[in-house]
Amino acid sequence: MPELPEVETMRRGVAVIAGSRIVRVWRPRVRLRPIQITPELARINRRVAGRHIDRVARLGKRILLELDSLDRVVIEPRMTGRLLLANPPNRSHLRLVFELEEGPSPELLFWDVRGLGVVRLLAPEQFADQLGADRLGPDALEISAAELRRRLAASRRPVKVALMDQRVLVGIGNLYASEIVHRAGIHPASPCNALGGTHWERLHAEIRAVLEEAILLQGSTLADGTYRNVQGESGGFQERHRVYQRSGRPCGTCGVPIVRIVQGQRSTFFCPSCQRKRFQTAVQGL
DNA sequence: CCCCAGTCCTGCGGGC
């Protein structure tokens, strides 16, 4: 489930195509339902053919191909989407091919098992409307502790749920949200407005620490194995997971079995010992 | 503002 570390790893892997020119974009014929592409492919081709990719950027969990026309190709991997330069695991889940020239790779491939991924071509004003600062929060690696606190301090929402809200900050999903609140020693169900200054400092520090460590290890490859870097290699951060998908296994800090709960129809994993005390303190007001 | 259920989708693993 690509979150910030996985998408950043992909971005770094495909960054070598900056400077390349797009020849055309086409969709391989597969039996599966086609992924969502807007506008329609013919229209996309009219606008991107012959354009140079100035830069490969990342916005939260999305990859941006910034074109010399100022249009942007926005690639959202969502659950199982992957970018590759060659050698997709199979053809049946190959969703989109960017044919390139003048660069090190003749192709950029979008491969996606479940097909929930989305690719959009956005003009600058569309980009501002759909993905601008009014809609999306600052990047999880760039937000300050003060800004994080300002955005959430008055909220009654559970802190783990709030961290996943891309309007608050971008890049954190279900996996890293659990890992972050565990390392911060905060119960995932703590309402944001019950957290004090030290909690926000701790949370902010762990957001950075967890995401940066995960980037260093090229993200998390889960048991389903769908996430891989551009070279097809697994990430390494799954070996550092302290709570995610570790129900019943002992907490690395205290040995108490990790518990799974459901918040916002998503699994949350936490240590009822390490994260409970803070919660009790928190709900009482500090 | 916030919450919840439902939607998209495929592969996998458990139960029988």
Place this chain on the structure above:
DNA sequence: TGCCCGCAGGACTGGG
């Protein structure tokens, strides 16, 4: 061996 079911969850939508 096969079939059904639940689960995985990012982003979005509609209704309360």
